[in-house]
Amino acid sequence: MNILMALSQREVTGAEVYATTVGDILTERGHQVFYVSDTLTKPHQGEFFTLRFNKRSIFRRFWHVGYLIYLIKKHNIQLVHAHSRASSWSCHVACKITGTPMVTTVHGKQPVHASRKKFHAMGNRAMPVCEAIYHQLIDDLGVPADTMTISRNGINTARYQWCDAPNNDKKVIAIIGRLSGPKGDLCFKLLDECIDLDRYDVKIVTGTEPTKRFERFRGNVDFVGYVEDVPAMMAKADLVIGAGRVAMESLLCGRPTFAIGEAISIGPVNLDNIDHAMATNFGDIGPVDLDIDFSLIPAQIEEALSTPHCPVEVNEKIKESYDLQNIVTQVEDIYQSVYVRTLRKDIPVLMYHRFSESTETQGRMAPYIDIDMFEKHLKLIKKLGYETLTFEDIRGKGFISRLEADKRYCMITVDDGFKDNYTLMLPLLKKYDLKAVVYAVSDTDHNQWDVEHPETPEKRFELMTQSELKALADSGHVEIGGHTLTHPHLSSLTREQQQREIAENKAKLERLLGKDLLSFAYPYGDWNQDSVELVKGCGYEFAVATNSGPLAVHEDPYLIRRIGIYPGTDVFGLFRKLTGGYLFRKVKEKPSHV
Structure with a gap:
């Protein structure tokens, strides 16, 4: 992300140490961090711009806002992180005008006056560094508790090591x-x-x-x-x-x-x-x-x-409480939630199943899509400038990498492991140089769960053989994930039955592929608390659902919400679903912690 750290100070303060220390770790993690302040004494990575926040006349404040707008647009700033009252006021106005997400770390007790009560000017989320500030913001200024997260000072604990007592003649x-x-x-x-x-x-x-x-x-x-x-x-x-x-x-x-x-x-x-x-x-x-x-x-x-x-x-x-890496991880999490929920868009995680090339291979009930329409989908993805991610990509860079400036990402997931994934889908992924995640059932050679449905039986469709699944994984275009042994409704099983379905499926696929699986898909999107705990316990780092889970992808890596693709999803339908705000328009969600 492109992040602007804003401070107002004329000498070294704890806020400056915090901002530059956290900023350097963010830079090491691949973000581009800029600074704007009256002065900046501590060594830092990232470009610094001088702005006299401490000069607070009406004219000066207009100048501050105008200059901030210029910086936001020139450097494609995705999020502003303010660290003081003077800078947060100007940043708040500039971010409102530009639609830029903003957070404020509150390092000290805030003055109480009528204008401050009415105009908190802390952006989308306030981050008090301790409980006393948190309660003061609520009690004295009326800041809503659900707009704040306590985020402590991050300290490079490796720099401050336990040392022997000095041997001074005079204390x-x-x-x-x-x-x-x-x-x-x-x-x-x-x-x-x-x-x-x-x-x-x-x-x-x-x-x-x-x-x-x-x-x-x-x-x-x-x-x-x-x-x-x-x-x-x-x-x-x-x-x-x-x-x-x-x-x-x-x-x-x-x-x-x-x-x-x-x-x-x-x-x-x-x-x-x-x-x-x-x-x-x-x-x-x-x-x-x-x-x-x-x-x-x-x-x-x-x-x-x-x-x-x-x-x-x-x-x-x-x-334990102030470790810099842990604090920066928390800050990144707050950045993501503020960014996604302020702009109301996130990476679209698309959910496909089967691909059909004729009327004979079209199902009666289960979801599929015509292979020619799928090719049109891939053409649209390329035309719109999207790149596809897998969980291996996310594991290496973290969820926040999906918000990289000047990039558009989506994820293609495909459930069950049908033979057409190998014969029809893979050639198109190669043709358009895109990637997908395929979730494979391991203990049946066809869609037994649909064929044997007591009320709406489906046609029989073959799953991939072991050699086909291995070739798919070795193609460089497909990551394989777990999907149980037999595709049951997990919530209807005992914990022991769920354990067998999840763990043995994972073990069999890992033996076949010669590598660890990173993600799991709940069959039918059906799960209970046992399911989530067992998926974690088996060593999975991610799990995808269907219509459950938070709208922000990173907020629960074991309940990643997906967007279903069905026979009627044409090019325009996919265009609507690709726009990051699709789920926010479709789903009524309880208020977030951010």
């Missing part, structure tokens, strides 16, 4: 954070009231130039300035004091950590308060600003300095 206390705004006020009070500056070696690590009021501490405090190698600085400290990302990174290094922020003081982070610390972004967010009893802090600092490391269990919890 080192590192206070890390900016010296402007409320954080500057907090740092001043810590130095003025809470820390024995003669007893400890206090280092202030910041990208902010100290203001005049800090001059009185110059003889007792080392104002280090901005440090690129933060882990090395933390490794030399006996205690790290900070909030937000600072506290998380310190805990990853195993350092005793005193979490205190713009709102509250957590104190030394331990097993008793780690959940509270995470919920408040390690002291940054609370019910009121600076709700701190500073008289308690000196004793708490002494307590924190009495241990060489933070608790190992706290370190492990931080790794």
Whole structure:
């Protein structure tokens, strides 16, 4: 995807670290990430554009919106990700005008005023970084809970490794954070009231130039300035004091950590308060600003300095909760849901069965399509510029690859494994250089399930032989998936019967093909919870249904909804079904989590 990260800042902030850190991983995963902000200090991959969001006159705001529209159109931006109030306001307007999906990561407590309550300006989804912000957005600003997802700060946990306690003659206390705004006020009070500056070696690590009021501490405090190698600085400290990302990174290094922020003081982070610390972004967010009893802090600092490391269990919890790769995967999932549901379109997953070349091979009841019409379908797919994907393609790049800029993708799936898939379909796939996924039944040589139907018996049609199925799979145009042994209604079977149908079918096909199967199709689109669990348990990574499952393909990889192709589906009918919004127009769905 083409993604625009928008920030408003004039110095290094946690939002910038988050945006560039997440942006670099997105770039590594194949996305094209652009940045727009007042300044951008952290190293980053991707083009940067300067825009003075912090200049907020009416004229300037119109200029911001106009420039954002220009960037969105010039660089084919598919989604805007804002990271601040000033940038989100302008991005919200620009995205409304251009129809571009937008999300906003909310890094801090939001100001409360009438206009903010009426005009949230966070786009299609807000992503507060902790529970305290989530509840503040609901309680103070009336942001609907179903338009938000908590998405924590992502940290490159590999960069912040557990380190041995330093052997300092004089205990080192590192206070890390900016010296402007409320954080500057907090740092001043810590130095003025809470820390024995003669007893400890206090280092202030910041990208902010100290203001005049800090001059009185110059003889007792080392104002280090901005440090690129933060882990090395933390490794030399006996205690790290900070909030937000600072506290998380310190805990990853195993350092005793005193979490205190713009709102509250957590104190030394331990097993008793780690959940509270995470919920408040390690002291940054609370019910009121600076709700701190500073008289308690000196004793708490002494307590924190009495241990060489933070608790190992706290370190492990931080790794689990803030792992960068996991957070970026969650962000990608949010991007996909916002993009698909805002534009109301997704990759069409087409469902075919048999192909007929004469009236004799046309069925009475079961779905089929004339082979000449199928060729017209393939011609239309090519003419419209669609490329076909298989699950092997998706497995390699992830579901989000289907939203690649300037690309149009669809998926052709074919159920049951009839002989005509080999004799009629395969030559056309080769002719038009397209791919399909065929779901094969393994323990019968014909459509026994239809022929023996008690009320509407069908004609007999042969399934592929093992050699034909192998040749189909080896063609490079077809991926094989599982479809049970005998094509039963799975929900009518016991769990044990379902297990045999699903697992033995998979094992037989894998022995024949010499490779693992990635996806499974529920016969008749019929399933229950046992079916889904068994499909997962057998090692399948994907499963396709028919008329069930969410409309966004990635939201449940074991219930991928498909679009049926029937004898009456002509070229115009396929054109309608290929348009990404077909299912959104046809299906009434419960409100999504996005």
